[in-house]
Structure formats: C-alpha cells, structure tokens
Amino acid sequence: MNSPTIAQRSPYAVAVTAGSDYFWCRCGRSAAQPFCDGKHKGSDFTPLKYHADEDATLYFCGCKHTQTPPCCDGSHNRL
Numbered sequence: 354m355n356s357p358t359i360a361q362r363s364p365y366a367v368a369v370t371a372g373s374d375y376f377w378c379r380c381g382r383s384a385a386q387p388f389c390d391g392k393h394k395g396s397d398f399t400p401l402k403y404h405a406d407e408d409a410t411l412y413f414c415g416c417k418h419t420q421t422p423p424c425c426d427g428s429h430n431r432l
Contacts, residue, residue, distance in 0.1 A: 355396065355397055355398075357379060357380050357381040357398065357417035357418070358380060358381030358382055358417070359381055359415075359416045359417060359418075359429075359432065360378070360381045360383070360386045360387070360415050360416070360417060361386070361415035361416070362415065362416055362429040362432065363415055363416075363425075363429060364412035364413060364414055364415050364424075364425035364429075365386060365387040365412070365413045365414075365415050366410055366411075366412055367387065367410065367411050367412075367413050368408070368409075368410050369403075369405035369408065369409055369410075369411055370405060370408055371405055371406060371407045371408050372405065373404075373405050374402055374403070374404050374405075375388060375402070375403045375404075375405065375413075375423075376388055376389040376400040376401070376402055376403075377389065377400060377401045377402075377403055377413055377414075377422065377423035378390070378392075378393070378400060378417075379393070379398045379399065379400060379401055379417060379422070380392065380393040380396055380398035380417070381417045382396075386415065387413035387414070387415060387423070388400075401422050401423050403423050411423075411424055412424055412425045413425065414426070414428070414429075415429065416428055416429035416432055418431075418432060
C-alpha cells in the first residue's frame, strides 16, 4: 500500500453529533478534510467510517499516519 498524503501536520477539531456517521479520509487527498470526498478512487485507500455514540469534540488525524484512526495520536510530531 502507498503512503497517504499528509493533509496537515496537526489534527482537525470536529464537533460530532450522537447517532451520526462520519467518513474519515485515509488517503489525504480530499478537499473536504478530514472527511472523504471520493478522491481516493483508483488508489489503495478507502475511507474509515466513524459512528458517533455521543456529542463530543474529537480530534481527527490530519497527517493520516495515526495508529488510532480516525483520531490523532500525535504521530504528526514524528514526521
């Protein structure tokens, strides 16, 4: 599998709503970061579905190298 494009070297703060689904971009090419807009088509990447169980602010990974997808784990500090 190819390496993802780094969309940004920091997380995206997102207010998620309980009961909603979010599709996190894994490839880094989406213009709708941190979410998928379909630009992964033709690549080895697919979006990751996240279902929010409660209202919260989450920090979605922007560098696409997290080991705890879709949330940031600080991996951007090692790139």
